[in-house]
Amino acid sequence: MPIGYQTIIGLEVHVELATVSKMFCGCSAEHFGVEPNTHTCPVCLGLPGALPVPNKKAIDWTLMLAMALDCRINQHSHFDRKNYFYPDLPKGYQITQFEEPFGYDGCLKLTAIKSALMSTVSQQKVIRIRRVHLEEDTGKLQHTEIGGEKVTLVDFNRSGVPLVEIVTEPDFRSLEEVDLYLKKLQKIIRYLGISQADMEKGSMRIEPSISIRVNKNNGQIQFPMPNDQLPDYRVELKNINSFRFARKALEYEIKRQTDLLEKGEKIPQQTRGWNEEKNVTFPQREKEEAHDYRYFPEPDIPPIVLDNEQLAIIKKQIPELPDQKLVRFQRDYSLSDYDAGILTENQELGDYFEEAVKAAGEIGQLKTGNIVKTIANWLINKRIETENTLPAELIAKIIRANTIAAVDEGKLSGIVKEVLGANKQAVNDYQKGKKTALGFLMGAVIKLLPGVDKELIRKELEKQLF
Amino acid sequence: MGLNDLTIIEASEGLKKKNFSARDLLEDCYRRIEQVDNKIHAFLALNKELALQQAGEVEKILNTGQTEKPLLGIPVAIKDNFNTVGLTTTASSNILINYQPPYNATVVNKLRDAGAIILGKTNMDAFAHGSSTETSDFGSTKNPWNLNYLPGGSSGGSAAAVAANETIFAVGSETAGSIRQPAAWCGVVGFKPTYGRISRFGLIAMASSTDSPGPLTKSVADAKLIYKILAGFDENDATTAVNPVNYKTKNIRELKIGIPKEYYRSETQKGINEMVLASAKILEKLGARIIELSLLDPEYAISDYTVVQRAEVSSNLARFDGIRFGGTRDNFNEENMRRIMLGTYTLSAGYYDAYYKRAQKVRTLIVNNFNRAWKEVDLLLAPTSPTVAQKIGATKGQAMYGEISDMLVEPSSIAGLPGINLPCGFIEGLPVGMQIIGPQWSEDLILYLAEKYEDNTEWHRRKALL
Amino acid sequence: MSKSITKLSKEEVMHVAKLANLPLNENEGEKLKEQLSATIDYINHLAELDNKVKSLPPTYQVTGKENALRDDITRPGLTREEALKNARRSYNGFFVVPSVWD
Known part of the structure; x- marks a missing residue:
């Protein structure tokens, strides 16, 4: 990037909530891999006379997310209609939130993990969250040809599925920050248990807006100030369905825009799509050109009013979040920043770790140094199948391995030599071909070295008997 | 006189006493329809075959002595904006010609659960955009009292069907006057309950914040019966009231009836104000106190209602895009297009505050104004319409005809208040209607007073000679 | 009452028609222009009440209801046949429209 140019x-981010039913009707919210138009009803199909009734759980979960992102909560909130025409929008309007989103003015703190540090990442960065609101998803379009005619096919299974929209201020200054934000947001959402937030399956979608600011006077990268002068345009990117493509698309855009600006050209405000085959962004011409959405409050849905008690109940439902867990792991288990980070990567691993530590405590008799550190080590460095291994079983394995490690080779070979010396008859039998003699000899060694790995004993015996 | 001339209560008793069969009752209605409907054109779709079949089933039930269902065997005519499975539902628009809905409106389900038999669907202004039934895409309905005159609208077909005794009772909908006004022009009882009292689920939406289903009947007792069957919370409609407070009926001697002088206008057709005031005298003789008071000029409600209604209409009709059902948008008639355009304009960028938001503030003013009145009086009495039925063709070409002539019903509609129309006289053979308006949830009080009036007058006994 | 005469331009009318997804030809646009202008004149009367409504909150919901929510459970909906029954065009279980991409 040339000096004086800054990425803004x-x-x-849109997140599909994993509710059982849709946002405004009782249809199943499952749509991935479902036969087209089999999860519809008059409401989500937009038939005449149908009326929306909001899903309480979707609202609770949206509030939980808003709180987890330190948002202020609108205790008086309502839904609005966003009016425009498109084949995937059955009512000709989307029920969303415009004036009173459930959450606003929140933030997400980014912290770079030391070993992943790249030169352009700051140690800590606060991304301001402008709003967190709830809306319904549209149907899905597919483009194909029927008898030579180009057509668009519409499936309304997804129409009406609840979506939470999280909008940030234009605070990102590097792709690493974008990456950290997305990963952390995804982690929080998964910890809350409100969505799988899977980009490939479409339950998490991102639409970055990017522009380049030209700071003619200085080339220093700065933190954004609230009254920063932003460029007079921005480009919105759509159709990005993985973190990898997000990065590629943004890289491409940074280069494209920088090149244009260096030539002295003006960049038009537009929406561009990402073409993953050609690895380019391209301008999208959407039929809804006039962006006058004529928002007005949804008359079919009374407002949502939340008192402090109700908010407190929802807040209680929030489990320990990744940041809190990270801090606690470092404090309670004396883990390093890095180790704690890995163990809190997902909720399941962190929980498993703690259960293993608890199990170790119950078994008690471990003389092998810092069991906590050992457990952490195993989970981080070895491939433990946590779904198939109970925490107690893991502890048993660790105990065995540690006890095994406590035996040094010299001691083992010495004891085996002793046993062989004291059992000449068995040695003879073995050398004559009687395999059961080995078992007898093994038993003798085990008596003297209880808990030692039988394989090691067998190997040493075989070595000495040879 | 045929069985079709009976009221619900009379027909119900007759059926239970086995004076006649359900089939007899139904056939008399169809005979009457065959006799006069080619002149009146109240009906669009008829349900004869299925209805007769249902009559047979009713017979079986009656024979076993199971007479609990309050509307068992009673024929009903349903306005064509209520979804009915098995019968086309067109809202009298070309866009929905031949539309077969896959679900029933809640109102329809409640009627069927109560044992009623659907005679057919009645004509209306297309999408309820009118006060005369002239803007039906399938030809206008005529007033049974004089075929050169209009029945009013938008529930003109339902009102005419009741007035002509083609049916025992009918169901209509009111956004601002569409039940009360055609009831007035056709000399029948038309009851619009409080907004939120009867479910709108399955009613093709016009203005979501004021639409109210309601009965059109030959007597107040009939209206009360239907109202009680249809009222109640519906989980499919978030705006239905859960447990509203019902007003305890007072004795008529304790009632204070308000005469709002702004509703007795000099422009009103000569004779109407006098008849309504004469009715007030009757109520006074029965013991009620008549009190003159001043309300906000209903003229303001015209602009207010026009803005709110057309804005909501423009959004509610967006779903008619010809993809999932119905025809393309060029099938809207002129009045539909005018209303959609005005609504879109008032919601568009730069105009929202000046129109929609301002109108919703005026709405608050109107609501507050009524609340002040309820401190002084229990109910209000006023003419329903400033004219009797208009001649065919009289309303054509006037850009806001409907909304201007509905001035006297618009304030209570926009405030969501309940109101009933009762016949109170005739001018040159055409009925005059008066309305009783009450506070939210005061239906019991309104019906009580209405019944007192009806018991002491003979207007409801006059039949259209056709 | 003072009346201001609204004069919508044809461009404004056609723009509104586009927002409203209404196919209007030139003639229809011309006709609607007059009618809409007249209606806008009328509704501008609302401005006369500005002093009275300045400090009032807007009423979007007359029932006074709040928190009308439903539990997160599924209910049977439409079969695919019912959903597609009224479509002008369907294909292999999908609704069909002319391609939205050029």
Whole structure:
């Protein structure tokens, strides 16, 4: 990037909530891999006379997320209609939130993990969250040809599925920050248990906005100040369905925009799509050109009013979040920043770790140094199948291995030599071909070295008997 | 006189006493329809075959002595904006010609559960955009009292069907006057309950914040019966009231009836104000106190209602895009297009505050104004319409005809208040209607007073000679 | 009452028609222009009440209801046949429209 040029990025993330039913009707919210138009009803199909009734759980979960992102909560909130025409929008309007989103003015702190540090990442960065609101998803379009005619096919299974939209201020200044934010946001959402937030399956979608600011006077990268002068345009990117493509698309855009700006050209405000085959962004011409959405409050849905008690109940439902867990792991288990980070990568691993530590405590008799550190080590460095191994079983394995490690080779070979010396008859039998003699000899060694790995004993015996 | 001339209560008794069969009752209605409907054109779709089949089933039930269902065997005519499975539902628009809905409106389900038999669907202004039934895409309905005159609208078909004794009772909908006004022009009882009292689920939406289903009947007792069957919370409609407070009926001697002088206008057709005031005298003789008071000029409600209604209409009709059902948008008639355009305009960028938001503030003013009145009086009495039925063609070409002539019902509609129309006289053979308006949830009080009036007058006994 | 005469331009009318997804030809646009202008004149009367409504909150919901929510459970909906029954065009279980991509 040339000196004096700065990347300005804002992110809009949509997350499909994993509710059982849709946002405004009782249809199943499952749509991935489902036969087209089999999860519909008059409401989500937009038939005449149908009326929306909001899903309480979707609202609770949205509030939980808003709180987890340190947002202020609108205790008086409502839904609005966003009016526009498109074949995947059955009512000709989307029920969303415009004026009173459930959450606003929140933030997400980014912390770079030391070993992943790259030169352009700051140690700590606060990304401001402008709003967190709830809306319904549209149907899905597919483009194909029927008898030579180009057509678009519409499936309304996804129409009406609840979506939470999280919008940031244009606070990102590097792709590493974008990456950290997305990964952390995804982690929080998964910890809350409100969505799988899977980009490949479409339950998490990102729409970055990117522009380049030209700071003619200085080339220093700065933290954004609230009254920063932003460029007079921005480019929105759509159709990005993985973190990898997000990075590629943004890299491409940074180069494209920088090149244009260096030539002295003006960059038009537009929406561009990402073409993953050609690895380029391209301008999208959407039929809804006039972006006058004529928002007005949804008359079919009374407002949502939350008192402090109700908010407190929802807040209680929030489990320990990744940041809190990280801090606690470092404090309670004396783990390093890095180790704690890995163990809190997902909720399941962190929980497993703690259960293993508890199990170790119950078994008690471990003389092998810092059991906590050992457990952490195993989970981080070895491939433990945590779904198939109970924490107690893991402890048993560790005990065995540690006890095994406590035996040094010299001691083992010495004891085996002793046993062989004291059991000449068995040695003879073995050398004559009687395999059961080995078992007898093994038993003798085990008596003297209880808990030692039988394989090691067998190997040493075989070595000495040879 | 045929069985079709009976009221619900009379027909119900007759069926239970086995004076006649359900089939007899139904056939008399169809005979009457065959006799006069080619002149009146109240009906769009008829349900004869299925209805007769249902009559047979009713017979079986009656024979076993199971007479609990309050509407068992009673024929009903349903306005064509209520979804009915098995019968086309067109809202009298070309866009929905031949539309077969896959679900029933809640109102329809409640009627069927109560044992009613659907005679057919009645004509209306297309999408309820009118006060005369002239803007039906399938030809206008005529007033049974004089075929050169209009029945009013938008529930003109339902009102005419009741007035002509083609049915025992009918169901209509009111956004601002569409039940009360055609009831007035056709000399029948038309009851619009409080907004939120009867479910709108399955009613093709016009203005979501004021639409109210309601009965059109030959007597107040009939209206009360239907109202009680249809009222109640519906989980499919988030705006239905859960447990609203019901007003305890007072004795008529304790009642204070308000005469709002702004509703007795000099422009009103000569004779109407006098008849309504004469009715007030009757109520006074029965013991009620008549009190003159001043309310906000209903003229303001015209602009207010027009803005709110057309804005909501423009959004509610967006789903008619010809993809999942119905025809393309060029099938809207002129009045539909005018209303969609005005609504879109008032919601568009730069105009929202000046129109929609301002109108919703005026709405608050109107609501507050009524609340002040309820401190002084229990109910209000006023003419329903400033004219009797208009001649065919009289309303054509006037850009806001419907909304201007509905001035006297619009304030209570926009405030969501309940109101009933009762016949109170005739001018040159055409009925005059008066309305009783009450506070939210005061239906019991309104019906009580209405019944007192009806018991002491003979207007409801006059039949259209056709 | 003072009346201001609204004069919508044809461009404004056609723009509104586009927002409203209404196919209007030139003639229809011309006709609607007059009618809409007249209606806008009328509704501008609302401005006369500005002093009275300045400090009032807007009423979007007359029932006074709040928190009308439903539990997160599924209910049977439409079969695919019912969903597609009224479509002008369907294909292999999908609704069909002319391609939205050029």
